[in-house]
Amino acid sequence: MASVANRYNVAPLAEGLPFGGTVSGLTMASLADEGVRQALYELWIEKGVILFRSCEDSEEMQIELSSCFGRNAEHLFPSVRSAGNSALTSIKFYPDDGALYDVRGEQRGSWLPWHSDLVYSAAINHGGILRPSIIPPRFGRTGFLCQIAAYERLPQHLRERIEGLHVVYEITIDHGDHRFADTDDVTCLRMAESGLAIQRRKFTYPRAIHPMVYEQELTGRKVLNVSPGFALGIYEDGSWEGDALLQEVCKYCMEPELAYLHDWKMGDMVLWDNWRVLHCAEGTHPDDTRLMLRTTITGDYARGRALGVDGLVADLDI
């Protein structure tokens, strides 16, 4: 990869963090080099999260960079696509529009618990690149947590219990209402207009299931493939025992010691692998505005299944 060596610099994302990297100095012109694109892809698979800093800061760069990691897709729900460019999803909070939550006694706009994007569908997207358009003066950080590192921390007895099991997921727009995402002290005060459009149709969306563990294709590393956000329970055990097991596993998915909270600066772009990294949003002060633009890198890891109306999956024998 000699031709790639001078095109950008790579550093750790944070000291002592078992995942993530920082790439600096990348230009739009260098993305025409197939070697650069391949090297960035391999870095993404290895590290899970990449912060691009001191690179070109434009919508064109964000979309071109995103194309190194897969095909860009429009978001499943039209109401959250950016008005300016449908290849981008708007993640926004305005004082007079946006989801508002009481989070343990403090109001936060667009707060989100730990989750995987689109995990409530069978084919979850491979990742995305986030880029800030308006950064609020307070709060507004985005958290990332690697599920390969989480699996490595999981005790052997839990590894054995979850092998071969699946979790059921459902779209939930009220993020104070997730059963397994530590939301007991979170209450929705106001729903975003874009969220309302989805909520009105909520009974029309099917549920999906995903295995609790799978091996990353290119490296063979095991992934604790559980999203606390959107989880309803364990498919093979809907009893309180199954719920207790999922609660215990979710603690490892939300382990604060493994979390990286990114404090945004203009010009930053953060890429994450949605097939092995959870993310969350700290939320915004209710008087501030925040606007982020995100690409959606499509793909299918081919392990998710849609549930039929009878709650059964045709090709899964239990």
Ligand SMILES: [Fe+2]
């Ligand atoms: Fe998300």
